[in-house]
Amino acid sequence: MIDIRHLRKQYDKIVALENLSLFIPAGEVYGLIGPNGAGKTSLIRILATLLEPTYGEVRIDGIDALESPLEVHPLIGYMSDFFSLYEDMLVWEYLDHFAACYRIERRKRQPLIDDVLELVSLEVRRDEKIKTLSRGMRQRLCFAKTLLHQPKVLLLDEPASGLDPAGRIEFREILKKLHDMGRTVLISSHILTEMADFCTSVGIVEQGRLLASGRVGDILQQLQSRLQLVIEVAAEQPRLLELLAAEPAAEDVRATNGQVTCGWTAGRDDLPELHRRIVRADIPLISLTLKSDNLEDIYMRVSGHRTS
């Protein structure tokens, strides 16, 4: 659905995107993770045809976005990280304005507006002026605008940054619905926990380069070099530390808050043997847990937290 090849964007002396290639299939909810200034917004604005790359190819649903931007517009729904609203309009007028801009027939507009307002839980604010809305509501109104013309591809730049926890849960539900409807979503954020919840795939961008990309689970598996063990015992913690110190597969053994953590360089199959050895040593074992790195850990490991 979205095919990007060798993309480069250079602003004067700053290279915002460097040889970035990416293919996002239809129906994917793809998250772009990266620090501020990593090039996420530049990439999304290029896909929205608002910005021209210095070099590279961009195809959306097979259409060359650089050569035929007007053909791409009906396919995409773009939401910026900035509240782009007309303060003096009413909520429904704003949506009606953009529905007309997307050439939706007049008789179809009102039911459509009601539908999207219901989807973003703004139906009670339908007839109010935009300037009276809170930050979160404005965000949701912008999102409603993006959904109006039922675009195949949604390009969302930091869409959840202004939302409260309840709003984020709602937003996640909407994304789930869109995913079920087969829409392709490209969403950028630097809030990693929410990306793991929203997205089917993620890409880590830094200094304009894509450091890693793929299904969330695959990336975790691919980038996870070792397992983490968390062992909780009722007593005899010093003996457990001694036992682990003698174990060649255990690394970085640490005791914290009644728990012992360590890295495990051997495989999962070797864990029952470790379990047996702890029990045989008469150490009162409460739990032995295998902990996986989460997206945040992976991101911190992969990235050097540099901006472009």
Place this chain on the structure above:
Amino acid sequence: MKFDYWNHPLVVSAFRVRFRGRAPGAAAMIYFLALLSLGGILQYNLANEPQVSWVLIYFVVLISIECAVAALFAASATFQSMHNEVVNRTLDYQRTAAIGPHEILLGKLLGEPAQGYMLALAGLPLLVWCLAMGVTTPGVFALLLINLVTTTFMFGAFGLAHPLDTSVERSKASGRSVRAVGILVGLVIGLQMLVATNTLVQSPLGQAALGLLTPALAIYGVAIGDPMSFCLNLFGVEIPYLFVTPIAQVAVALMVIHSIARRLVSPLNTALSKPTAYCVLLVIDVLTAGLLGSSIIVNADRVVAGFCLIHLLSSLFLTMAITPGRETLKTWIWRFRGRLPYWKDMLWGPRSGNLGALVVFSVIGAAITPLVALAVDGRSMTPISQSDLMQSTIRMLVATTVVLLALGSLFQWLLSIGQAGGVMFIGMVAMFSVVPHLAGAYLDSELLVAASPSGQFASWLFQVPPTLRVEPLLVVYGAMFVITQRLNARRISLGIAAVKRKIEIMLAEPEKVSAPPSSEGTA
């Protein structure tokens, strides 16, 4: 492009927002009453004057006020609207919608100045009353109304010319600088035009500048009792400004809209494409030639000098519209280069350097200047031999061409190193041109004066016969052209070499990453 005025989203939204909670008729009613009172005052003071018709004066004042108010409202409303859209970034949403850039601009032009249109409509009954009183014929009245509409349209289009920089601070700063330049130009040129109205109206070029861009001459004609008295004399054919002004204004407005639409498609596009710029220069040159060739010729040399000056200024203006900036030139090096053979690319390819266009501008000048000389030959009131006229024509043509090439090439270099914008360039050209002239006059150095274009043009236009040698100008500007051209060529060739290497490396890198082909995720 399908245009439906009443359902155009921008028009509808402009009306919704502008007139919410307000009585749209109130301002129009106050305006109508003010105009009516003006009529009362005129009638009270002038009704008993047998030699003047107060109704005619009232009509002229009314139509002048209507034009001024509608134009002012249109320009300020469209400028403010574009400014808000850029600063609030709502323009981004318009740009990604399914309506094209021309439609966005026309919508803004027709919707935003709604208040101005209402005021103009409010004054209409009074104008019709004047018509009924026999101040003019229905035909002239209809043409004046067309002039009113096209004046509003053109000034509205000028208001759309707002920088599209989305950075709020920079956009505000750009907005301020555009306004400052607008006010400065308006004050300087407007005041000078007011002061020199009589001279302007006497000279064919001044008359054309005033008559083609404003309805002033048409209205003045009505005031003196002959609306057709001011005519554009083109190749001996006299066309009243009443007819020509609307055509010229619509053409200018469409050119402005076209150039902004190009920027809306991509802010990296130059304001005009090269082929469009060639056509515009050709039209300006032919019109200037037709205008100068048809007027009473006191001195043939001066006519050719006047043509060269107009050609040079128009070419420089168009050079600013077609010269790619630093980032645009980079996209040419990276993406656009090589799509056309080199010279074709230079001549009409998008985003290439301006050398090819400068050459074409010079060729257009070289083709038309001798025709102007031939047209005025033998019609001069001051006798001049054909060989002398041809010699001075060649001298002026060569000097104009060298100055054009040098300044155009300098502009390209300044843009490509990111050190100048259009306003700064105008300042630099003025400085290059005027400072040596003034310094030469102050120090009594003929060499310095001769090295400045303004010194040369002053000599050609006002000295009979011109006494300045042209060689110093050719040496200075020729050297400037050679140096800046070498710098441009070096910069581009270095850029191309670096980009070629970079692309080779990029294409050699494996495409490392892509999302998985199926989707059964967690969302």
